[in-house]
Amino acid sequence: RKRYNITLLPGDGIGPEVISVAKNVLQKAGFLQGLEFHFQEMPFGGAALDLVGVPLPEETSTAAKQSDAILLGAIGGYKWDKNEKHLRPEMGLLNIRRDLNVFANLRPATVLPQLVDASTLKKEVAQGVDMMIVRELTGGIYFGEPRGITINENGEEVGFNTEIYAAHEIDRIARVAFETARKRRGKLCSVDKANVLDASILWRKRVTALASEYPDVELSHMYVDNAAMQLVRDPKQFDTIVTNNIFGDILSDEASMITGSIGMLPSASLGESGPGLFEPIHGSAPDIAGQDKANPLATILSAAMLLKYGLGEEKAAKMIEDAVVDALNKGFRTGDIYSPGNKLVGCKEMGEEVLKSV
Amino acid sequence: RKRYNITLLPGDGIGPEVISVAKNVLQKAGFLQGLEFHFQEMPFGGAALDLVGVPLPEETSTAAKQSDAILLGAIGGYKWDKNEKHLRPEMGLLNIRRDLNVFANLRPATVLPQLVDASTLKKEVAQGVDMMIVRELTGGIYFGEPRGITINENGEEVGFNTEIYAAHEIDRIARVAFETARKRRGKLCSVDKANVLDASILWRKRVTALASEYPDVELSHMYVDNAAMQLVRDPKQFDTIVTNNIFGDILSDEASMITGSIGMLPSASLGESGPGLFEPIHGSAPDIAGQDKANPLATILSAAMLLKYGLGEEKAAKMIEDAVVDALNKGFRTGDIYSPGNKLVGCKEMGEEVLKSV
Numbered sequence: 001r002k003r004y005n006i007t008l009l010p011g012d013g014i015g016p017e018v019i020s021v022a023k024n025v026l027q028k029a030g031f032l033q034g035l036e037f038h039f040q041e042m043p044f045g046g047a048a049l050d051l052v053g054v055p056l057p058e059e060t061s062t063a064a065k066q067s068d069a070i071l072l073g074a075i076g077g078y079k080w081d082k083n084e085k086h087l088r089p090e091m092g093l094l095n096i097r098r099d100l101n102v103f104a105n106l107r108p109a110t111v112l113p114q115l116v117d118a119s120t121l122k123k124e125v126a127q128g129v130d131m132m133i134v135r136e137l138t139g140g141i142y143f144g145e146p147r148g149i150t151i152n153e154n155g156e157e158v159g160f161n162t163e164i165y166a167a168h169e170i171d172r173i174a175r176v177a178f179e180t181a182r183k184r185r186g187k188l189c190s191v192d193k194a195n196v197l198d199a200s201i202l203w204r205k206r207v208t209a210l211a212s213e214y215p216d217v218e219l220s221h222m223y224v225d226n227a228a229m230q231l232v233r234d235p236k237q238f239d240t241i242v243t244n245n246i247f248g249d250i251l252s253d254e255a256s257m258i259t260g261s262i263g264m265l266p267s268a269s270l271g272e273s274g275p276g277l278f279e280p281i282h283g284s285a286p287d288i289a290g291q292d293k294a295n296p297l298a299t300i301l302s303a304a305m306l307l308k309y310g311l312g313e314e315k316a317a318k319m320i321e322d323a324v325v326d327a328l329n330k331g332f333r334t335g336d337i338y339s340p341g342n343k344l345v346g347c348k349e350m351g352e353e354v355l356k357s358v
Numbered sequence: 359r360k361r362y363n364i365t366l367l368p369g370d371g372i373g374p375e376v377i378s379v380a381k382n383v384l385q386k387a388g389f390l391q392g393l394e395f396h397f398q399e400m401p402f403g404g405a406a407l408d409l410v411g412v413p414l415p416e417e418t419s420t421a422a423k424q425s426d427a428i429l430l431g432a433i434g435g436y437k438w439d440k441n442e443k444h445l446r447p448e449m450g451l452l453n454i455r456r457d458l459n460v461f462a463n464l465r466p467a468t469v470l471p472q473l474v475d476a477s478t479l480k481k482e483v484a485q486g487v488d489m490m491i492v493r494e495l496t497g498g499i500y501f502g503e504p505r506g507i508t509i510n511e512n513g514e515e516v517g518f519n520t521e522i523y524a525a526h527e528i529d530r531i532a533r534v535a536f537e538t539a540r541k542r543r544g545k546l547c548s549v550d551k552a553n554v555l556d557a558s559i560l561w562r563k564r565v566t567a568l569a570s571e572y573p574d575v576e577l578s579h580m581y582v583d584n585a586a587m588q589l590v591r592d593p594k595q596f597d598t599i600v601t602n603n604i605f606g607d608i609l610s611d612e613a614s615m616i617t618g619s620i621g622m623l624p625s626a627s628l629g630e631s632g633p634g635l636f637e638p639i640h641g642s643a644p645d646i647a648g649q650d651k652a653n654p655l656a657t658i659l660s661a662a663m664l665l666k667y668g669l670g671e672e673k674a675a676k677m678i679e680d681a682v683v684d685a686l687n688k689g690f691r692t693g694d695i696y697s698p699g700n701k702l703v704g705c706k707e708m709g710e711e712v713l714k715s716v
């Protein structure tokens with residue numbers, strides 16, 4: 001049996017519920033494929049703030065770095081919303097991304113045929129949507145220096161941040177995107193604002209220069225405002241999208257809502273080496289926390305991404321993906337994706353149904 | 359008769375066609391309300407680049423500043439896409455916004471009952487959408503210094519921009535937004551990324567502080583990624599949105615596509631004093647330029663905004679708005695908003711139909 005060490009970061013809100021369900025699914029699929037998992041649960045986010053006063057304790061960061069992959073639930077809640085910036089759960093997320101150097105965030109947005117009605121888009125527009133957004137995750141305006149709030153010469157407050165990308169940061173995320181597109185339908189759309197931003201001019205130049213190394217991938221460029229429109233107008237036109245940290249934050253959330261099933265969407269954050277970080281796209285949903293109402297499928301599918309992208313265990317990953325489809329085909333639905341004629345279940349029961357199908 | 363001087367900036371692509379139609383409508387509505395317009399057409403954008411080598415000639419800027427209001431068509435085209443940044447049509451647009459100091463960009467996104475089918479969103483989601491996006495237009499990352507592309511200590515290229523807002527810049531756009539919300543349904547949503555960006559933390563602080571002066575307006579805050587989702591999930595929840603330059607660029611384009619009739623949407627850019635700049639949301643559409651296929655309604659409605667917000671001539675503005683609805687009620691449609699059962703017309707004929715109804 002191959003052994004893997006997995007760090008679990010349940011976090012806040014519905015995080016613990018969905019992680020506990022996904023862990024069981026991961027364990028079973030692994031077991032059937034000859035894998036053995038050792039799980040270590042560590043405090044993170046608001047839970048860590050309450051416990052030890054910081055959102056990312058040293059021990060959590062160290063455990064994560066020493067493991068083979070990290071599965072994260074969700075972070076944040078009203079309770080910590082008024083905290084100072086460095087004492088907010090979000091800071092834990094930003095810091096662990098940086099500590100792990102996971103610069104490539106893969107966010108699929110797919111509309112499953114079983115769930116096409118969940119989209120607010122017309123059926124003919126939504127059905128068949130299947131794209132992958134590759135978001136740069138450890139650079140740009142999220143981390144750029146200088147940043148802060150100061151007093152200017154008129155004695156008034158000024159807030160500022162720096163959007164900044166070095167050539168190698170652009171190149172490495174572009175390579176991940178070209179490779180991703182190559183394994184999909186061979187189309188890559190790079191999104192920037194090169195008609196206004198210098199950082200985007202360099203971005204476009206570097207991405208364009210790399211294209212000759214991937215002759216099998218068809219590269220196009222789009223301004224971010226147009227991309228935000230095109231996602232609504234005709235989301236099927238996209239295969240793989242690559243973009244910077246802040247544009248990726250906005251566009252991937254827009255794309256996920258277009259699928260209508262944000263409770264279904266996983267993500268993977270990968271570095272050049274070292275463990276990857278896997279988490280659902282959705283937030284901690286404090287309003288339904290602890291009520292067994294959460295949809296665990298995004299976290300279960302994040303576990304599948306962990307197997308595929310984090311450990312290279314494609315077979316076990318496929319088992320999980322198939323099990324999810326199976327549970328949906330049997331009509332099991334949590335509240336967020338429920339439609340009449342189906343069976344409404346809670347988080348735990350959905351988890352058990354997926355587990356049965358693995 | 360009151361006299362007004364209007365600068366016309368037809369620009370590129372379909373710009374000249376839609377401006378020529380809108381000018382006639384503006385003239386007639388004004389005449390019937392006792393107004394007299396003097397129009398001065400000036401070179402701008404790619405047209406100015408071809409003529410005199412810069413996108414915003416000195417004479418154009420001066421004429422604009424000395425007039426009572428400016429009506430702009432659209433700028434840009436493939437021809438100038440490879441130009442260096444300062445020799446691109448877009449630079450003319452950014453510079454005239456700054457020269458006129460029009461910091462408040464009002465972008466309505468409404469779904470007319472006649473056109474609800476044009477949206478890619480389901481009818482029940484799209485119908486009744488009626489929001490106003492108030493975008494900061496002369497600050498933030500669009501103009502922030504330092505900016506550029508340099509070589510770092512490793513000898514590699516680095517591109518960077520500065521997102522920066524001073525307190526007074528936030529306050530003045532927030533005031534416009536509160537006033538706007540007050541005249542609408544009294545709800546203002548401020549969009550930022552205060553969980554990550556320092557500039558957004560100051561933004562939220564200043565907007566929040568102003569709220570006490572507008573007790574009749576209900577203020578809420580939303581992160582930009584969530585806003586991009588909520589626009590797709592339930593656009594009707596929004597009344598007035600206020601946000602920075604780059605987020606406003608992205609969200610207003612997304613919102614306009616949600617209405618399904620981007621060819622219908624006008625905008626107004628206003629300063630504290632001096633002339634306002636009025637233009638359709640759509641671009642120059644070079645692929646259909648000169649073919650009499652463009653939808654002139656966005657520019658005609660921009661002329662209505664010019665009357666209302668630029669000159670305070672609400673009656674004449676209302677005449678134009680009513681005339682547009684009338685032409686739609688009679689079934690006239692340009693290609694972009696055509697659906698079976700209606701009468702397909704070109705740009706000119708649509709203009710004539712609106713003119714008849716004024």
Ligand SMILES: CC(C)[C@H](C(=O)O)[C@@H](O)C(=O)O
Pocket residue numbers: 090093094249553554583
């Ligand atoms: C919580 C927040 C800091 C985070 C981000 O902006 O990256 C989240 O929105 C995401 O997309 O993972």
Ligand SMILES: CC(C)[C@H](C(=O)O)[C@@H](O)C(=O)O
Pocket residue numbers: 195196225448451452607
């Ligand atoms: C053309 C471009 C510079 C401009 C902008 O980004 O402001 C446009 O997208 C707009 O929204 O008016």
